[in-house]
Amino acid sequence: xxxxxxxxxxxxxxxxxxxxxxxxxxxxxxxxxxxxxxxxxxxxxxxxxxxxxxxxxxxxxxxxxxxxxxxxxxxxxxxxxxxxxxxxxxxxxxxxxxxxxxxxxxxxxxxxxxxxxxxxxxxxxxxxxxxxxxxxxxxxxxxxxxxxxxxxxxxxxxxxxxxxxxxxxxxxxxxxxxxxxxxxxxxxxxxxxxxxxxxxxxxxxxxxxxxxxxxxxxxxxxxxxxxxxxxxxxxxxxxxxxxxxxxxxxxxxxxxxxxxxxxxxxxxxxxxxxxxxxxxxxxxxxxxxxxxxxxxxxxxxxxxxxxxxxxxxxxxxxxxxxxxxxxxxxxx
Numbered sequence: 366x367x368x369x370x371x372x373x374x375x376x377x378x379x380x381x382x383x384x385x386x387x388x389x390x391x392x393x394x395x396x397x398x399x400x401x402x403x404x405x406x407x408x409x410x411x412x413x414x415x416x417x418x419x420x421x422x423x424x425x426x427x428x429x430x431x432x433x434x435x436x437x438x439x440x441x442x443x444x445x446x447x448x449x450x451x452x453x454x455x456x457x458x459x460x461x462x463x464x465x466x467x468x469x470x471x472x473x474x475x476x477x478x479x480x481x482x483x484x485x486x487x488x489x490x491x492x493x494x495x496x497x498x499x500x501x502x503x504x505x506x507x508x509x510x511x512x513x514x515x516x517x518x519x520x521x522x523x524x525x526x527x528x529x530x531x532x533x534x535x536x537x538x539x540x541x542x543x544x545x546x547x548x549x550x551x552x553x554x555x556x557x558x559x560x561x562x563x564x565x566x567x568x569x570x571x572x573x574x575x576x577x578x579x580x581x582x583x584x585x586x587x588x589x590x591x592x593x594x595x596x597x598x599x600x601x602x603x604x605x606x607x608x609x610x611x612x613x614x615x616x617x618x619x620x621x622x623x624x625x626x627x628x629x630x631x632x633x634x635x636x637x638x639x640x641x642x643x644x645x646x647x648x649x650x651x652x653x654x655x656x657x658x659x660x661x662x663x664x665x666x667x668x669x670x671x672x673x674x675x676x677x678x679x680x681x682x683x684x685x686x687x688x689x690x691x692x693x694x695x696x697x
Contacts, residue, residue: 367397367447370509371465372455373424374403375556376609376628377651379410380635382455382505383528386415388517389510396513399447401464408609409628412530420444424460441467454489455508457481462488473512479504481670498669501651523655527617529635534614538607542618543577547695550616550633551580551601552624553594554587559677560625562643562687564590569684570623571598574691579604579619581612581629621694623687625679626651634658639694641687645679646672659690 372382379402389396397417400410404421411419422440426433445468452472454465457480465472466488473491477483486492493508506517542548551571555561571578571594578601580591591603607615616622616632622640624630626647633640639657648669649662663678 366393366395366451367399367449368451368453368513369399369401369420369444369447369449369465369468370453370455371401371461371468372505373401373422373458373461373464374406374456376406376409377626377631378456378501378505379406380529380628380631381502381651382509383410383413383635384502384522384525385506385509385517386413387526387528388506388521389513389515390415392515393513399444399449401441401444401468406609408613409529411610412532413528414530415528418447422464424464438467444468451512453509453512454485455505457485457508459485461485465489473508475504475508498648499650500653501648502653519653522653525637527635527637529613529617529632531610531613531617534611535607538604538611538615539618541577541579541602541604542615545577547574547576547620548618549574549576549578549691550619550622550624551578551591551594552622552627552630553580553590554582554584555625555627557646557674559646559674560627560679562625562645562682563680564594566682566684566687567594567623568597568601570687570691571601573684573688574695575600576620576695578602579615581615582606583629621691623691641690641694643679643682643687645682646674646676657694659694661686661690 399418401420449469452465452469454461454474457475459482462485472489474489476492476494477486493511495507510517580603582588582591595603617636622633642660644662648667665678
């Protein structure tokens with residue numbers, strides 16, 4: 366049996382869906398799994414033994430160049446020549462539903478009452494009901510597992526094997542890791558400013574923990590913020606710019622990750638590495654909380670269907686909450 370999973374973006378959503386793969390392969394090792402993804406996120410999926418083929422598209426390019434739509438459609442149609450027995454749209458957006466439709470005739474996805482863009486559900490033959498307010502990981506697992514008659518329970522997810530993999534990483538960055546102190550990764554950026562924990566409070570966390578803090582960044586703004594933190598702490602160092610493959614490697618070798626609700630932070634959960642995810646305007650039930658994967662949420666209420674980008678409540682979370690939780694995790 367050949368299946369294609371359409372989960373184009375974003376990084377955290379891709380990671381939350383990937384957890385299902387090990388259980389599918391365990392139950393049905395005969396299934397060929399191909400994954401359709403935006404090319405910018407391919408490295409998140411790279412080297413995963415449960416994925417047979419990673420097939421990239423670049424729908425984001427259409428915003429800058431409308432003509433590229435035709436080349437992207439042609440590319441997707443070429444993937445359809447793989448003759449998939451089932452296509453699963455695990456995204457639930459119109460663009461992902463259209464992509465799934467171009468890939469095959471038998472398509473599974475969320476029901477119209479289970480997604481934000483309800484029109485997408487009209488493209489599916491097999492529709493899965495699960496409330497939009499439910500845990501994001503549970504939603505992803507159900508939309509992927511149910512069409513294959515494979516049950517994946519919460520306990521199975523809690524007991525999961527690490528499922529992010531890396532190869533040929535930049536070994537030079539391992540020099541930033543300490544042999545004498547705990548290695549803590551800070552993820553300081555995100556797609557919205559209102560999701561970012563204040564840089565001043567990251568400094569307070571670093572200075573109180575007194576461990577080896579490494580700050581990851583992706584954009585110029587995040588680099589400037591990382592350097593700002595570095596100047597104000599004797600314990601924090603800004604990493605050089607790195608790719609996702611090497612970032613996975615560094616997180617896998619760290620003792621704790623502390624970060625905003627954003628893709629790289631969720632890598633820690635996928636690698637079974639201790640983490641603290643700090644939430645402001647986004648729902649805390651996007652993740653699984655475990656003995657080593659903790660969350661801290663601001664006091665604001667969140668509407669799952671309409672997230673408020675102007676909710677800066679994350680700034681009011683006191684640093685001592687993060688510090689105490691980090692010490693508890695590090696002391697085990």
